[in-house]
Amino acid sequence: xxxxxxxxxxxxxxxxxxxxxxxxxxxxxxxxxxxxxxxxxxxxxxxxxxxxxxxxxxxxxxxxxxxxxxxxxxxxxxxxxxxxxxxxxxxxxxxxxxxxxxxxxxxxxxxxxxxxxxxxxxxxxxxxxxxxxxxxxxxxxxxxxxxxxxxxxxxxxxxxxxxxxxxxxxxxxxxxxxxxxxxxxxxxxxxxxxxxxxxxxxxxxxxxxxxxxxxxxxxxxxxxxxxxxxxxxxxxxxxxxxxxxxxxxxxxxxxxxxxxxxxxxxxxxxxxxxx
Amino acid sequence: xxxxxxxxxxxxxxxxxxxxxxxxxxxxxxxxxxxxxxxxxxxxxxxxxxxxxxxxxxxxxxxxxxxxxxxxxxxxxxxxxxxxxxxxxxxxxxxxxxxxxxxxxxxxxxxxxxxxxxxxxxxxxxxxxxxxxxxxxxxxxxxxxxxxxxxxxxxxxxxxxxxxxxxxxxxxxxxxxxxxxxxxxxxxx
Numbered sequence: 001x002x003x004x005x006x007x008x009x010x011x012x013x014x015x016x017x018x019x020x021x022x023x024x025x026x027x028x029x030x031x032x033x034x035x036x037x038x039x040x041x042x043x044x045x046x047x048x049x050x051x052x053x054x055x056x057x058x059x060x061x062x063x064x065x066x067x068x069x070x071x072x073x074x075x076x077x078x079x080x081x082x083x084x085x086x087x088x089x090x091x092x093x094x095x096x097x098x099x100x101x102x103x104x105x106x107x108x109x110x111x112x113x114x115x116x117x118x119x120x121x122x123x124x125x126x127x128x129x130x131x132x133x134x135x136x137x138x139x140x141x142x143x144x145x146x147x148x149x150x151x152x153x154x155x156x157x158x159x160x161x162x163x164x165x166x167x168x169x170x171x172x173x174x175x176x177x178x179x180x181x182x183x184x185x186x187x188x189x190x191x192x193x194x195x196x197x198x199x200x201x202x203x204x205x206x207x208x209x210x211x212x213x214x215x216x217x218x219x220x221x222x223x224x225x226x227x228x229x230x231x232x233x234x235x236x237x238x239x240x241x242x243x244x245x246x247x248x249x250x251x252x253x254x255x256x257x258x259x260x261x262x263x264x265x266x267x268x269x270x271x272x273x274x275x
Numbered sequence: 276x277x278x279x280x281x282x283x284x285x286x287x288x289x290x291x292x293x294x295x296x297x298x299x300x301x302x303x304x305x306x307x308x309x310x311x312x313x314x315x316x317x318x319x320x321x322x323x324x325x326x327x328x329x330x331x332x333x334x335x336x337x338x339x340x341x342x343x344x345x346x347x348x349x350x351x352x353x354x355x356x357x358x359x360x361x362x363x364x365x366x367x368x369x370x371x372x373x374x375x376x377x378x379x380x381x382x383x384x385x386x387x388x389x390x391x392x393x394x395x396x397x398x399x400x401x402x403x404x405x406x407x408x409x410x411x412x413x414x415x416x417x418x419x420x421x422x423x424x425x426x427x428x429x430x431x432x433x434x435x436x437x438x439x440x441x442x443x444x445x446x447x448x449x450x451x452x453x454x455x456x457x458x459x460x461x462x463x464x
Contacts, residue, residue, distance in 0.1 A: 068290050118327065121348035121381065125327040135348075137378070146374045147381060149327075149351035154291075154298050159374035161294060169375045171347065176312040176385040184314045184362045184407045186414055193415045210358045211303075217363070 006101065006139065018097070018138045021104065030110035031143075035165045038084060041073035042164055045083030045107065049100045050132070051090030054150040055117040059087065062153035074160055080106040085163060088136040091119035091126040097139055104140045112163050115142045116156075118149040125149075188220040195261050196220065202257050206250045215247065219254050300369050305352045307370040310345060310383060314364035317341050317387040317401035321356035321365055330356060336398050340386050347373060347381040362407070392432035394439075399432035 008017050046059055062069045063076060077083055080103040092100060104113070115136040118124035123134030136142050146159035161167040188196060199220060204212030218238070226234040235255065239248050291298060300306070319332040322343070329349035334341045356365045375381055389398035390405040409429050413422060428436065 065289055066291060067293065071290070072294075118349055118351050121378075122346060124349060125351060127328065127349060142378075144374055144376050145348060145378055145381060147347050147350065148371070148373065149353075151373075152371055154293050154300075155371045155373065157294060158372045162374040162376065167294065169377075169380065170370075170372050171307075171375050171380050173380040174383050178312070178385070178387045178403070182313060182403065183410070184316045184364070184403055186407075186410055187363065189414055193411065210354050213358060 018133050020137060020139060020141050021101070023141045027109050031112065034084070034110045034112075038164060041075070042084045042112075042160070043075050043077045043082050044085045044087055044160070045077055045080045045103065046087045046089065047080070047100050047103045049088055049090040049096040049120075049136070050093030051117065051119055055089035055120070058150040058153055058156060059089075059116070062156040064153075067153040067157060069157055069160070072157075072161075074157075080104075081108065083107045083111065085112045085114055085160065087114050087116050088120050088140070088142075089116045091123045091129070092133040092136060092139055094131050094133070097133060100136075101139060112143050113140055114144045114146060114159065114163050116146050116159070117151060118147055121145045121147050187217075188224050190224045191220055195258055198257055198261050199254055202254055203250060206253060207246075215250055216254070219251060223258070298371075300371065304369050304371070305354050305367045307347065307368050307373055308345060308350065308352075308356060309366050309368040309370075310385070311364045311366075312385040314362045315343065315385060315387070316362055316364075316404040316407045317343060318361065318404050319343075320359040320361065324355040324359045326353060326355065327351045334389070336389070339389050339398060341389060341401050342384060342386050344382060344384040347383070348378065390430065392435055393427065393430050394435040395432060397432060397434075399434075405429055 006019055006021060008019050009015070044059075046056065048056065059076065061067065063074075069075075080086065086104060086107055088100065090096065104111075113136070115121050119126060120136045123129075123132060126132050127134045133139060144159060144163040146155060148155050151159065158167060162169055191199075200213065200216040203216035203219065206212065207215050222234050222238055223231065235251060239251060317332070322328075322330040322332040327349045329346045329351070331344045331346070332341060333344075352367065354367050357367050373381075388402050390400050390402040391397065392399050409426060412425050412429070417425065431439070
């Protein structure tokens with residue numbers, strides 16, 4: 001077998017890469033005309049190229065009465081022949097490459113191709129699997145990328161609005177270089193290192209890793225800002241503002257362990273200096 | 276009929292105003308990872324934690340640089356990078372409007388320089404991480420004399436440190452190993 005459409009051989013017959021379907025100039029010109037004329041109604045066809053169905057659930061959540069994408073004329077249709085927008089979800093498995101290409105070819109020109117979800121954009125967590133091509137843009141030319149795992153219904157509506165040219169894209173790529181003598185700021189410098197570790201460990205034990213970190217951060221911020229006299233009132237004010245019994249419990253625990261740490265050590269600064 | 280209208284007005288409008296008005300997301304919403312390059316020490320903890328390999332760290336010794344990159348395309352917004360970041364340089368924000376038309380806009384990167392060993396001049400760690408370690412030691416309240424000693428230690432690569440401690444007579448305990456061998460021989464007998 002010689003050449004396969006849309007497949008490029010790298011080394012021998014075993015190593016191949018896909019090439020996106022070429023787009024001719026007329027189609028690109030037509031697409032800009034379509035964007036002007038489409039205005040009210042855009043029909044969306046959803047192409048599942050081997051996703052986990054999370055993205056599909058969110059797409060349908062976007063058409064429910066709460067987000068109601070149909071008020072903008074965005075309608076999910078059952079056939080690619082009716083579609084203006086093709087929504088590709090999933091990491092493009094080897095088995096789903098051909099069906100996806102057939103859906104793409106079946107949609108009338110000009111069509112807008114949207115890559116949906118982390119898998120659609122770049123393969124997501126499946127990017128290095130042997131059985132996936134890793135992203136929609138490997139097989140078809142993509143106009144808009146909607147990242148997220150899965151994107152929320154609001155992000156879906158925003159993405160489709162970007163695809164239709166109604167809203168502008170907000171995200172900008174950035175590239176930073178380290179400056180001369182730049183230093184990372186130390187946090188909570190008033191608290192001894194060992195006590196920080198104890199507070200953080202306790203908070204993470206009680207509230208789980210991510211939330212524990214956030215709670216420990218808030219707790220130590222309060223400790224740093226207040227003096228021995230004001231610490232109780234500050235903690236109380238913070239807890240009253242949050243009004244959460246779980247947080248109150250955790251804060252009580254943190255306060256207890258930090259007090260125990262303070263009282264349990266007779267010479268906090270000097271003892272450590274000697275080791 | 277009027278009863279129906281009445282109940283409709285009572286039920287109110289369930290549709291969110293989203294594209295026309297900002298959407299209120301919950302407190303724990305995990306959106307775009309907000310990265311503060313100034314606080315980053317290029318320790319690569321986040322790149323190890325990232326399940327989707329959306330975060331990448333490349334070290335190039337010949338160019339004296341370490342490059343951090345975040346690909347929003349691959350990010351699954353799990354918040355693991357935030358969990359492990361020792362300096363809090365990366366935090367998940369509530370930003371969810373991430374759709375782009377140009378794929379290059381999904382990428383963020385930052386470049387850092389490397390610190391060179393005092394003894395052998397090879398790069399061994401990012402400069403900011405070395406400085407951060409020293410700052411932590413100073414903040415933990417060690418004396419001035421120790422600071423100078425630690426400074427030398429911190430700025431030496433692990434290889435050279437090992438060599439130094441081998442040459443330092445106080446650190447070598449031959450007796451310990453000899454005794455172990457001796458004991459084993461006794462057991463056999």
